[in-house]
Amino acid sequence: MRDENHRRPWLDRLIPQSKDKAAFVVAVIAAIISVFAISATINFSGQYGFGMFLGIPFMQGLLVVLLFGYRKERKLIECLGVACTSVVFLSLMLLVGAVEGVICLAMAAPIAITFALLGGFLGYFIQKRTRQATAGAIVLLAMLPLGAWVEKQGQTEPPLTAVTTSVIIDRPKQEIWNQLVTFNDMAVPTDMLFKAGVAYPVRAVIEGTGVGSIRRCQFSTGDFVEPITVWDEPNLLRFSVEKMPPPLVELSIYDDLQLPHLENYFVSERGQFKLTSINERQTILEGTTWYRHKIWPRVYWQLWSDYILHQIHFQVLDHIKMQAEGVQ
Template sequence: MQAATPKKLSTRRVILATSVTCIGAWICAYLATEIYRDYALGLFIWLPTVIGAVSTMIGGYKQPVRPAALRNLALFTLLIFCLGLLVFAWEGLICLIMAAPIGLLFTWVGYNIGMLLIRRSMGSVPAASVALLLSVPALMGFENRAGGGVSLRSVTTVIEIAAAPEQVWAGVIAFPELRAPTEFIFKTGIAYPVNATITGSGVGAIRHCNFSTGSFVEPITVWDEPRLLKFSVVQQPVPLKELSPFSVTPNHLHGYWVSKEGQFRLTRLPGGGTRLEGTTWYENRIRPGFYWSLWSDFIVHKIHERVLSHIKELAEHP
């Protein structure tokens, strides 16, 4: 007996698969971000996996369809889901772009799970689809009750300056306004440093590092001129301004990326120059940490580079 010839997906089936999957996914996303206020594995790993699996199973239910067509359906469903987040003003474009690699990967994983379920148990596809959709809020609820450990990360950036530490120190404690950024990352809405001011001197002085979205308030905890300036962070602005045609203020802009401490260490080099190290200690409460720390570390390095390069220019060309 010959196998049925694979058919093209009908428009009706595409609409059914996309709408059912997206409606379920939007409800889950609302639950995670607005009710639980958790940006974790359920949202970034299991939800796109379920989007891929359910859309694939609905698309291939009781009809032979080419695997490539079902894969494209899964990716199209993810796209519609993301567009919905933009239209509903739940997210901005830059955050969706950051989440795209992990979302695409696990949607593809979900597509393969869906194909496996179709081949092994076609009759159970409706029940499996419902079970998968219900598993998302179940996992999100479990994560919310269990909580997630928050680790302190540090990022250090180094630059060498052709000037003595005594000359560099003045630009470390405060510096005038920087030029407008040329780096693409800072043209997407991510906050960037503008200038720094200080009130007082020594331990207890208050440093303000002003960014495009507001000010970091930094009480000085170590003042070892001209070797080490260390400070805590007691107030900070939002980390970015979302790119969106709507007014978007997602919850992850408040309290999910938290700067805790910072320091500048100056080391005198044999030739009379200075090795300047800038370090930031921060907490990132968005999970999975292995993925989101790649983004946050990269952004912190770019911020450091902008500040350190400015200090270098001030010291070398006073």
């Protein structure tokens, strides 16, 4: 039985009687509160972590369902639907408010929707018992930026992650090495992420030879400056990363959208090309990138970063393969 003794006049005025109108209003309200929570998290702590990608969506899903069920108990499917709708409204607000761009919103969507649904699922059961929880959910959502700051204080340096991609080339190592140290313009990639604005390689040149020479790899967003640390012709070319361009150009309704996470949140530290002979005419060419990123949960975002790096590697390795084998 619902508790009718704790009605709140301000909620009575705010939430319409109509189910459809109520769903729209509460979805917008929860989205607006989440926009402020996300903006405060970014400005207060600079933290793109568990609080932002798990806590805020979860509390948003919980809050919107508690508001939706304020007047009348709602069905589970209705609760989950309004939770998803609120996340869509949140994404549109972040886009229009220049808080985020399309690419990062799309990447965050799976985890955000999942936790919003979990919050909505919990809200479905809570709505049956009390309306008292609504104010508590609002307070908890508003406090998440402080939680993000606390989270940041307890974090250590993110681990160094290696991503290795390989191809087999029907040429001996020396012929491949000659194509490896410098290569001309590559074809524009067809992957949708690159078309949307994720950085992709264009060409590479090396100034000098041997250890200490500088490799410049031009990407669609700028140049990597990579001092050579190992020059073992024709076996291994290793380099550090002295300078790197932005990892992407955000797709947005605004020109040149500058976001905090586009600088120093994904850092490539070093890379290498390794050649291993299979026989006199075949060689395995491996490309490896070592990187760190400061966005959590690491397991989720590593799926995206590893996928993108593999696609970049394939773009380079396949180009070298075609050049070495004489395929145009």
